[in-house]
Amino acid sequence: MRDRAFFTLLLALLAGCATPQPPAASIVLDGPAIMRNAPEAGPDVQAAGYVRLKNTGDQPDRLIALACACADQVQMHSTFNRAMHVLPHLEIPPNGALEIIPGGPTHLMLMGVRAPIAVGEVVRIRLEFALAGPIELAFVAVDNSQAGWRARDTRP
Numbered sequence: 721m722r723d724r725a726f727f728t729l730l731l732a733l734l735a736g737c738a739t740p741q742p743p744a745a746s747i748v749l750d751g752p753a754i755m756r757n758a759p760e761a762g763p764d765v766q767a768a769g770y771v772r773l774k775n776t777g778d779q780p781d782r783l784i785a786l787a788c789a790c791a792d793q794v795q796m797h798s799t800f801n802r803a804m805h806v807l808p809h810l811e812i813p814p815n816g817a818l819e820i821i822p823g824g825p826t827h828l829m830l831m832g833v834r835a836p837i838a839v840g841e842v843v844r845i846r847l848e849f850a851l852a853g854p855i856e857l858a859f860v861a862v863d864n865s866q867a868g869w870r871a872r873d874t875r876p
């Protein structure tokens with residue numbers, strides 16, 4: 721009896737291997753990933769990050785968490801009433817885009833920058849999606865000015 725159960729399990733595993741399911745959602749970079757430079761570090765130092773992403777899958781997905789070795793926390797923020805608010809997640813529609821861009825309604829926020837980040841420096845941030853799972857992207861630090869953002873915020 722035990723052997724039969726084992727054999728059934730084995731068959732189920734083999735069947736699973738034989739018919740791989742394509743990922744329901746797939747997140748790809750659709751432009752530069754940029755962040756503000758941070759001349760100083762400390763628990764109160766924050767730096768905004770921006771990125772354009774595309775969902776090439778046919779299921780909606782959600783950005784649910786972020787992490788970086790460079791900061792105590794990375795949050796999703798929206799700006800309204802001249803204040804920043806923490807968002808629990810950001811939606812990315814099927815075959816659609818998530819545009820977190822300078823001047824837009826949302827940004828990523830490094831909280832508690834651990835070491836100064838110079839212009840041109842590359843910082844790796846891990847983005848976790850509900851369906852697509854984690855991806856790690858390289859964010860290039862730009863000068864925190866209109867000109868700095870404009871120089872980098874172009875589509876590839």
Ligand SMILES: [Cu+2]
Pocket residue numbers: 768797804827828829
């Ligand atoms: Cu913010």
